[in-house]
Amino acid sequence: MRSFRKDWPGFRGRPGHGFGPETSVNGLFNVGDSVNPPTFYGVSGAAESARDVARKIVSSSS
Numbered sequence: 001m002r003s004f005r006k007d008w009p010g011f012r013g014r015p016g017h018g019f020g021p022e023t024s025v026n027g028l029f030n031v032g033d034s035v036n037p038p039t040f041y042g043v044s045g046a047a048e049s050a051r052d053v054a055r056k057i058v059s060s061s062s
């Protein structure tokens with residue numbers, strides 16, 4: 001069982017207030033917590049950010 005003290009660690013990434021997926025390294029993208037698309041947060045936000053990047057990679061390779 002885990003325990004958390006001091007600041008609550010969950011939901012640090014506010015929807016629409018984190019990083020974008022782009023990085024300075026060609027072909028490397030940020031996904032997950034803190035890359036939440038607007039209106040998504042938590043696990044679903046992390047998954048949607050990965051889905052967005054996957055779509056971007058697939059569309060750029062076709």
Ligand SMILES: Cc1cc2nc3c(=O)[nH]c(=O)nc-3n(C[C@H](O)[C@H](O)[C@H](O)COP(=O)(O)OP(=O)(O)OC[C@H]3O[C@@H](n4cnc5c(N)ncnc54)[C@H](O)[C@@H]3O)c2cc1C
Nearest residue numbers: 004009010011012031032033034041042043044045046047
């Ligand atoms: C207590 C708590 C309760 C939560 N409850 C909910 C909930 O009910 N519903 C909900 O939607 N969200 C909830 N969340 C938020 C949710 O857990 C996160 O938004 C989600 O897990 C983010 O997914 P992620 O893959 O971006 O990051 P993470 O799940 O944090 O995964 C990151 C992974 O990277 C690994 N890692 C870190 N550094 C390195 C390194 N240098 N090299 C290799 N690996 C590394 C870590 O070990 C970890 O496995 C909760 C969070 C907490 C803390």
